Amino acid sequence: MKILVCIKQVPDMESKFKINAEGTWYDGIDLAWRMNEYDEYAVEQAVQLKEQVAGSDLTVLCIGRQQVQETMKKALAIGCDRGVHVADENSHQKDPFEIASVIAEFASDKGFDLIFTGMQSQDRGSAQVGVLIAEMLGMPSISTIVDFAFADGQISAKRELEGGIKALVKTTAPALVTCQLGLNTPRYPTLPNIMKAKKKELLSVEVADLLKVEAKQETAKIYFPEKKGGGLVLEGEVADLADQLIQILKDKTAVLA
Amino acid sequence: MKALLVAEYRDGQLLGSTYELVAFANQLGAESAMFLVGSDSALPQYDGPLYLADSGKYSEFNPAVHKQLLLDVIAKEQPEMVVFAHSSYGWDLAPRIALTLGAAQVSEVVEIVDGVPVAPVCNSKLRRQVKANTDRTVVTLQAGAFGLSDEPSGSPTVEMIDTDSDSAAQIEFCGYEEAEAGGVDLSKADVIVSAGRGIGKPENLEIVEVLAKALGGEYGASRPVVDSDWADHSRQVGTTGQTVSPKLYVACGISGAIQHLAGMKKSEFIVAINTDKDAPIGEVADVLLVADLKQFLPVLTEKVRAL
CATH class of the missing domain: 3.40.50.620 (HUPs)
Incomplete structure (x- = not known):
């Protein structure tokens, strides 16, 4: 069974963001980078499937600068067999249509039976790329899964809907699923596996070889939202803060009465 | 158009x-x-x-x-x-x-x-x-x-x-699975103290829980806490959990993802406790306390108990 998992490297969302000089994206300097959280679940599920189906081969793909290889190595240490780095200095400027086109172009002649992606990225959050890849490849896709099972070529999954309700759906491989948070419990790479991962194949492909379309949209301007409401911000020593808060709750709410 | x-x-x-x-x-x-x-x-x-x-x-x-x-x-x-x-x-x-x-x-x-x-x-x-x-x-x-x-x-x-x-048709839809029954009905609580990823580890949920008790309320949780199995799904506040509007909502170590905000922004009074004063939870909070939870919550709980 041939499996592909697509991951993205994103900044830690707790970072202090700055706007780049052009005002069109966040500045990539001085940020801590990590694997997109949704993709951690995608990698884990792909590795579990590989372990379930004997003789499987699992490729991890990531688009971006040289630095994304650090994140790819984590996926390799968790259990992916090989990595394909699509080298692109400007991946942050590409829209979901372009990103999906690049991945679909790569995947088109590889015969993947299952493709895993995160349901969205933490930075752009457009929730388009996975579904677009499947549409481009002409395979069924199930988005936002929180449960996954595979048997005899059949995929059974649960989609997460609003309000804690789930939809039970089935489809047949080849197919693509997009993974929601909580799908599984992502494992940590062990030290021996981190060492082994260094020897795994990590191919680099130029994005220009795979990109054959033009963007459908662009970011005209990025900015910090205006602070609304103007809530009170309190800083200081904890005992003082506690006293201040209790006084505020006495004044503004009835809960301490 | x-x-x-x-x-x-x-x-x-x-x-x-x-x-x-x-x-x-x-x-x-x-x-x-x-x-x-x-x-x-x-x-x-x-x-x-x-x-x-x-x-x-x-x-x-x-x-x-x-x-x-x-x-x-x-x-x-x-x-x-x-x-x-x-x-x-x-x-x-x-x-x-x-x-x-x-x-x-x-x-x-x-x-x-x-x-x-x-x-x-x-x-x-x-x-x-x-x-x-x-x-x-x-x-x-x-x-x-x-x-x-x-x-x-x-x-x-x-x-x-x-x-x-x-x-x-490529996808067969086989029906719905309802949200797990039982657990807590947070919508009935006057006070909810919720734990987010900022609590760091599951052991720290307890300091959130005791504050909730001291305030006569229930404790809730954000999605990452529930996904990590630190709290039951019935405690989850947000789009895929419960939508609440208590008299007081205390968000502890919750950054304020839109999915969470959608579930609690109609609360009457919102207090956020966070080390990051730029966290989006500040958008909806009436008061944002910039503090470390592990130090602040026990002190607050003691003072509330002493009232």
């Missing part, structure tokens, strides 16, 4: 998000038509043409078939914009439509400024204005971003629609 609104229907009910699409079209001053795979027993209160496909025949969830039904209506109505809710139904179907139409899709639109859609970036820490390079666009709207100021009213002109592309 003409907009086609893709209404949502689940388990025999029209979903409230449908009216957010109407509010959006009204705000744009757009002429609109509506598309729904649902039933004539639960029609939207809406003055305009409604293209209705029978969910009994086409299923409530069947992306390939719903796509074909919708494309047929688009071909007839020729809208400049196709509008979805940014929901499990909308974000699943919208890219399929956008790709076929060759249209730009702008996801999770929170507002329109001078005709340009604005979308959140990085957990709402940033916003971006999105310029589409195509004449026709597909948009999905963030839950709660657009709302009608009045109660919905009107009655649609219904046209039943059909497709013969049923053979294209």
